Amino acid sequence: xxPSSSSTTTSTHLRTTLARHGxxxxxxxxxxxxVAGCSTAPTRSSGAAVVQLxxxxxxxxxxxxxxxxxxxxxxxxxxxKHRINGVEFTTGTLSGQPVVVFLSGISMTNAAMNTQLAxxxxxxxxxVFSGIAGGVNPGLHIGxxxxxxxxxxxxxxxxxxxxxxGQYSAPAWMKSELTLPAFGMMHPRPVEVRSAAKxxxxxxxxxxxxxRMLAVARSLGTSVALxxxxxxxxxxxxxxxxxxxxxxxxxxxxxxxxxxxxxxxTFDANVLDMETAATAMVAHSNGVPYIAFRSLSDLAGGGDxxxxxxxxxxxxxxxxxxxxxxxxxxxx
Numbered sequence: 001x002x003p004s005s006s007s008t009t010t011s012t013h014l015r016t017t018l019a020r021h022g023x024x025x026x027x028x029x030x031x032x033x034x035v036a037g038c039s040t041a042p043t044r045s046s047g048a049a050v051v052q053l054x055x056x057x058x059x060x061x062x063x064x065x066x067x068x069x070x071x072x073x074x075x076x077x078x079x080x081k082h083r084i085n086g087v088e089f090t091t092g093t094l095s096g097q098p099v100v101v102f103l104s105g106i107s108m109t110n111a112a113m114n115t116q117l118a119x120x121x122x123x124x125x126x127x128v129f130s131g132i133a134g135g136v137n138p139g140l141h142i143g144x145x146x147x148x149x150x151x152x153x154x155x156x157x158x159x160x161x162x163x164x165x166g167q168y169s170a171p172a173w174m175k176s177e178l179t180l181p182a183f184g185m186m187h188p189r190p191v192e193v194r195s196a197a198k199x200x201x202x203x204x205x206x207x208x209x210x211x212r213m214l215a216v217a218r219s220l221g222t223s224v225a226l227x228x229x230x231x232x233x234x235x236x237x238x239x240x241x242x243x244x245x246x247x248x249x250x251x252x253x254x255x256x257x258x259x260x261x262x263x264x265x266t267f268d269a270n271v272l273d274m275e276t277a278a279t280a281m282v283a284h285s286n287g288v289p290y291i292a293f294r295s296l297s298d299l300a301g302g303g304d305x306x307x308x309x310x311x312x313x314x315x316x317x318x319x320x321x322x323x324x325x326x327x328x329x330x331x332x
Contacts, residue, residue, distance in 0.1 A: 050120065053082050054091050054100070057125045059331075060118050061094065061101045061324070064111070064275045067313055068131040069103050071321040076101055084121055087114055091122070095328035100124065104275050108153070108251055111275035115282040126213065127283050129292035130324040132309070132316040133247070133271040134254055134300030136264045142312050143228060143239030145295045145323045146270045147217045148247035150206040151277040154267060155250030158187040177203060183262045195285045206246070207280035210289030216330050217291060217323070218243045224326045230315035239295075239319055245270040247294065249277035256301040263300075272300060293327070295320035 063069040073079075076092040076099065083089070090101045100122045104111040118124055135142065158178065160168035168185045170178055180188045190203040226239040248269045254260065263269050276292045283290035295316035298309040 058098045068317045097328045108278040111278040127290035132297035133273040133294035135296040137270040141237040145241045147243040151280045153277045154248040160185045213291040226319045254300045260300045
């Protein structure tokens with residue numbers, strides 16, 4: 001006897017209900033599996049697991065912008081490209097050393113962000129920065145390569161209250177950390193930092209380069225032949241390498257004679273740039289040794305005429321790269 005229309009309707013409704021219930025069970029099981037998977041691997045907000053792209057221990061070789069990197073990339077052997085968050089990383093060997101080479105991008109924020117990105121995605125044993133900088137020490141000249149023993153962030157400062165014209169005061173609770181002379185209303189301060197070795201919050205101004213890496217750089221002596229001409233422009237003074245002293249970094253491009261003199265007097269700085277101290281802080285926090293090679297492309301406002309970075313940045317970048325490659329060749 002054929003089923004009645006009412007029994008057919010009831011049967012259809014039952015099958016639909018069971019199907020929906022099954023789909024809910026399947027969705028719940030899928031969600032549970034996903035949650036279980038999240039407990040075993042870190043994920044981004046997209047749900048994609050964060051994994052190392054390369055297990056080989058490598059030296060991270062960082063430059064800030066394209067003219068600095070173009071000197072180095074053609075020298076990388078067995079080059080392989082990786083792209084993360086729009087940043088291109090090149091793995092291979094340079095002067096016999098396994099490396100990962102990339103641009104930090106200009107500015108302290110870019111330098112910190114992309115240095116940490118490299119540490120998260122590659123097996124980085126050491127960090128080396130190579131690029132150009134503004135000269136602060138009046139005893140140095142364009143084309144010289146500096147290898148500072150420590151770096152600080154000079155723009156982590158208080159913009160002080162002006163009580164009277166030209167007279168500034170700091171909040172009472174902050175005065176104990178204002179140990180360096182001010183530039184007008186601007187008072188340098190230490191930065192807050194944590195590290196794997198010292199997880200408690202501390203404040204410090206200087207971040208030291210690795211002593212062993214500095215010793216290798218110092219051992220190069222005068223063995224690296226540095227360029228003194230680019231195109232039809234030649235320097236009056238033969239460039240040289242200077243190991244030791246201080247470097248400072250901040251968000252500003254400095255082309256001001258008065259601030260240059262202040263930076264030299266206050267920080268005893270040889271050079272200033274816009275990235276290295278940020279990378280130094282990331283290296284410190286992660287317990288990774290670092291060193292930086294910076295060649296003077298201009299005098300940060302100390303020259304007689306217009307800023308000369310555009311004229312000598314290629315020469316300076318080449319000199320920094322030469323010292324970097326000699327350092328890698330000597331590194332054991």
